Amino acid sequence: MNSPLKQATPLVNIAIAFLGLYALVQTLVILKEALIPFCLAIFFSIIMQPMVSNLNKRGLNRVLAITIPLIGILGVIIFLILWISSQFTLLLNTVPLFIEKWDVLVKEFTLWISNRFELSDLQTSTWMKQASSTFFNSGQSFLKPFLLSFGELLIWLLFIPVYTFMMLYYRPLLISVLFSQQANKGLLKVQEIYSSTNGIIRSYLQGLVLESAIVGGLNAIGLLIIGVDYAILLGVLGGALNVIPYVGGMVAVALPMLVVLATKPFIYALYVLLLYIVIQMLDNNLIMPKIVAFKVQVNGLVSVFVVVLGGMMWGVSGMFLSIPFSAILKVSLDHFQGYEAWGRLLGNENGDV
Numbered sequence: 001m002n003s004p005l006k007q008a009t010p011l012v013n014i015a016i017a018f019l020g021l022y023a024l025v026q027t028l029v030i031l032k033e034a035l036i037p038f039c040l041a042i043f044f045s046i047i048m049q050p051m052v053s054n055l056n057k058r059g060l061n062r063v064l065a066i067t068i069p070l071i072g073i074l075g076v077i078i079f080l081i082l083w084i085s086s087q088f089t090l091l092l093n094t095v096p097l098f099i100e101k102w103d104v105l106v107k108e109f110t111l112w113i114s115n116r117f118e119l120s121d122l123q124t125s126t127w128m129k130q131a132s133s134t135f136f137n138s139g140q141s142f143l144k145p146f147l148l149s150f151g152e153l154l155i156w157l158l159f160i161p162v163y164t165f166m167m168l169y170y171r172p173l174l175i176s177v178l179f180s181q182q183a184n185k186g187l188l189k190v191q192e193i194y195s196s197t198n199g200i201i202r203s204y205l206q207g208l209v210l211e212s213a214i215v216g217g218l219n220a221i222g223l224l225i226i227g228v229d230y231a232i233l234l235g236v237l238g239g240a241l242n243v244i245p246y247v248g249g250m251v252a253v254a255l256p257m258l259v260v261l262a263t264k265p266f267i268y269a270l271y272v273l274l275l276y277i278v279i280q281m282l283d284n285n286l287i288m289p290k291i292v293a294f295k296v297q298v299n300g301l302v303s304v305f306v307v308v309l310g311g312m313m314w315g316v317s318g319m320f321l322s323i324p325f326s327a328i329l330k331v332s333l334d335h336f337q338g339y340e341a342w343g344r345l346l347g348n349e350n351g352d353v
Helices: 004-030 032-057 062-091 094-117 121-156 160-169 171-178 185-226 231-241 247-263 266-291 300-335 340-346
Strands: none
Touching (some): 004 032, 004 300, 032 185, 062 160, 062 231, 185 247
């Protein structure tokens, strides 16, 4: 006969596992200011490693081989930030126009509702004011953490180059220490995991940059054809936001629609919406599968969950980092005996039941 202690053991183990997971999540939230730039630097170092190795082979010492591409990448990033900031300042000039046009639309819609449903002007006007207030409050609550995360990211950019330089400079030392005991089976597993994840993450990030450039170009060309003001800026922003899974696409389409509502007839907003739907369909069914999706074999359910979880913990940066870290976890599970089923659960292979 089983004792109550033995029967309770599985429940105790589950409780301990959940407590451990909760403690891990809380730790990640508390230390996010230190961990986010460190994690972003890891990905920068992975992207830069081939360039550093190539310059090393051409005779440059390690310091110069790291410094030259790092300064080049930082220069491009700083240029884009300054250009977007200057253009965004001009874009803010449309805000008063948008508010004025929104008031006109609300009045016209209020009159139509009153005539159509035989309601008093006071009732309809009160309802529309409440709806407008709810709409703007919802938009502010959605965009506020998004914009704050970008503000924090600009501050963290001060630390990312330092972390990236140190990771690349001390990489040979870290590798030699990590893989010094080649006879140890566990270390061989670690070496396999490192090689696999390093290649996957590098390919994924490079593919993501290429995909964002293509989507940004399509956005800009389409907006120019429609005749939208600030088309190039909005296209570039749409491409940049595309690196943030799911949420980035919604923000990317909201910005040009707001500009169009402030500067063009209402029909142009429908043109913009249709344009972005077509581009998103091309991206989801052609560009993404060919360039990015096959790099990281994580299924859609897991992707949505980790993006939401990452956003709750680390904001926009967490959304961006969630997919690569999920890929690292999947590869790690695939390489350790007894955990392969969990790796398959994270993957996008469909099995018959």
